[in-house]
Amino acid sequence: MFDQGDQRHSLFIVRSIFKELLCIIGLTFIGAAYGLLSGLSPKPWAKPELPAGAIHFADANVLNPIWLDARPVELFEQGHIEGALWLDPEDWESGIPTLMDTWLQNPRPIVIYCSSETCNTSRSIAKQMRDALPQAEIYYMEGGWSHD
Amino acid sequence: MTKINSSGLILLIARLAVAATFLMAALPKLQAPLEFAESVSAFQLIGPVASLWVAITLPWLELISGIGLVIPQIRRSSAFIISLLLLLFIGLHVSAWNRGLDISCGCFGAHEDLTADYTWPILRNVILLCATIAIAIRDFRHHSRLKTPKA
Numbered sequence: 001m002f003d004q005g006d007q008r009h010s011l012f013i014v015r016s017i018f019k020e021l022l023c024i025i026g027l028t029f030i031g032a033a034y035g036l037l038s039g040l041s042p043k044p045w046a047k048p049e050l051p052a053g054a055i056h057f058a059d060a061n062v063l064n065p066i067w068l069d070a071r072p073v074e075l076f077e078q079g080h081i082e083g084a085l086w087l088d089p090e091d092w093e094s095g096i097p098t099l100m101d102t103w104l105q106n107p108r109p110i111v112i113y114c115s116s117e118t119c120n121t122s123r124s125i126a127k128q129m130r131d132a133l134p135q136a137e138i139y140y141m142e143g144g145w146s147h148d
Numbered sequence: 149m150t151k152i153n154s155s156g157l158i159l160l161i162a163r164l165a166v167a168a169t170f171l172m173a174a175l176p177k178l179q180a181p182l183e184f185a186e187s188v189s190a191f192q193l194i195g196p197v198a199s200l201w202v203a204i205t206l207p208w209l210e211l212i213s214g215i216g217l218v219i220p221q222i223r224r225s226s227a228f229i230i231s232l233l234l235l236l237f238i239g240l241h242v243s244a245w246n247r248g249l250d251i252s253c254g255c256f257g258a259h260e261d262l263t264a265d266y267t268w269p270i271l272r273n274v275i276l277l278c279a280t281i282a283i284a285i286r287d288f289r290h291h292s293r294l295k296t297p298k299a
Contacts (some may be wrong), residue, residue: 013291020225023213031208041181044200051182120190120251 053126055111055139065139066102067108068095070121077145089113089121096132103136113141159286163217164277170214170230173256177207187254189293191244205243217283224291227284236279241270 019129035041052057059079067084069076076086085102112129114122124141130138152154169190177184189196215258232263244251245266253269 013288017225017228020222021229023222024209024216024225024229025214028205028209030206031212035178035181035204035208041204042200044197044204051186100172120249123186124250147175 001028021059022102050142053123053139054132056142060111061140063109063111067098068100068110068112068125069145070112070114070125072090074106075115075147081113081145084113087125089114089125092098092125092129093132100133103133107136109139111139111141111144115146116144119144150171152219159183159283163283166230166276166279166283167217170210170217172281174207174211174214176256177203180210184254187252190249190251190254192247192249193240193243200273218222224284224287227280227287231280231284234273234280238270241266241273245270 004141032041032101036043041129068083068087069080070087070089070092071080073086076084081088085095087099099110108135110129112122112126114120122144126138126140129136149271181200181203184207185196185200185292188199188202195200210233213229213233218228219226241253255269293299
């Protein structure tokens, strides 16, 4: 059984922890606000900046690039960007010879896309492909592409 | 002078290690919030705008909790918040592993190997969680002994 002293002690502990938590949360918000006001962090309500190596469909289309479709083959067969080459997302290295043939015939930027905004495959492949083909201009398409 | 016994010394080392880990995790994310937002987004649990909010606030929470772990006035709550964060990170990694997502951890910023390897981040977070819980228990006991309210 708790006596009054124990209850007072528990209440004291809860209060002091609550104060500590408020202090940490307050400092976190001050830090986040500083980041937003100083320009250290991008503003979520503003139009997001494009990350390095990313490109929008409209901008990529102007470049007349080599399109690489990194979606599952079923989705590629349902529809893809005109002229796109399919790249096995599980084994993208196997598509390098075909890609090199196309690229050597007419060197131009390479744009890799997958199916959605949150799809990470195209970004991941683009990063690794830049290391494998340092002389090529390689982007991944922001927002992905789907056959609708 | 305060005498430190061997368990106290181990906990002091653990405290400094957890604090340093959280500082090292927070600083690259603060420098590159967009890249971190992408790592958050890759877990496919929240949208891009929510990911950006997480990328703006989470590194500060990690930084302040990490520093707070060595500040006596806020170290209990810092340990509590770090424990919750580590539980969250473990859950996120298990979830991503279960869904077969091939994503990077994003734990120490975006400049990591993109090959997904969930075993080490989960194991590391479990070790950090055990250390933080041990630190929190000691801090609670210590604080209770020191500050007893007057009747």
